[in-house]
Amino acid sequence: PDFDHWFSKIKTFYNEQIAIQNGRLIREDDWWQRLLRRTSGTSFAVYTDELGKVMGYIRYNIQNLTLELLDFNAINYESQQNLWQFIQSHTAEVEKIIGEASNQESFGTAFLNPQFQQQIVQDKMIRIIDVERFLCSYPFEKIDEPLYLNVQDKQAEWNNQVFKIEHEGQVTIVKTPKNEAMLTMDIGKLSALMVGYHSLDWYVFRKEASGSDKTINQWSNALPKGYPSFYDYF
Known part of the structure; x- marks a missing residue:
């Protein structure tokens, strides 16, 4: 597949999604390139509708039998579930899946058996200057x-x-x-x-x-x- 073609679609989808979300960072092209440089071996998986429109994507990395989710953006429940099925298809080659999610997302409810380790980290702050x-x-x-x-x-x-x-x-x-x-x-x-x-x-x-x-x-x-x-x- 043409990486530049799909990467452009992913960036467009990301910008459309964060425009209706609260607190997300607007990623300029330089920021995207920084993300790719920071994590070697970064891969993407994209879920589209029948017309080829991006409905969700993940950015992930597999290293030392661990799949790390770096981005997980989905427009609806169907696209979210299909992306999880893609992740599940890697269970034979990884021992652990890690990632971050907002505490308000009730992340564990997405699974039939949500028995996994969760750690709450308060590592963000905001300060209005003017x-x-x-x-x-x-x-x-x-x-x-x-x-x-x-x-x-x-x-x-x-x-x-x-x-x-x-x-x-x-x-x-x-x-x-x-x-x-x-x-x-x-x-x-x-x-x-x-x-x-x-x-x-x-x-x-x-x-x-x-x-x-x-x-x-x-x-x-x-x-x-x-x-x-x-x-x-x-």
Whole structure:
């Protein structure tokens, strides 16, 4: 098969998929080449529909009787299952299959007998450097009334502001409104909230976010739902 032809299709499919996912890295061509250089012997398997359209792919490596899954992207359950069947076809030549998956994917439920070792690793972090610019680009879902955000940031004084977000997404810095109208959060917890790591109620329960019941409800309706996944390393 023509590797360049299929590699181009894989990259197009990847970009289309991450555009509707939360937290994934946009891979430029240079980044793809870096990935290939980093892992020698990298192979791809592609699942297509009857018209040849890519519906899913895996990037993997086999070494020392271990199959390591480096990428696993599928558009639906059918393509996911077919890719797993391909992986299963290698069980005669490998003793172990390893890989990474987001904890929220409930990975074990994909198998009839999900008895395998899982290790939870919290190795990601996020930090909003410029809250105003971040809010201007953020994909809020529903803003019926203006939202107010009081940010507490000990390291970046320019973020210690009260921000007003209008229903069309305009962001301005304002003087402090009434406390009950604001959502107040530390920059670290706010950063995690805005990428969907936990719901706002989770932070309220832990006293890491404060505001009136109305304010919390408004913010909960405005924030898009979706747990972040990130599989690339720098």
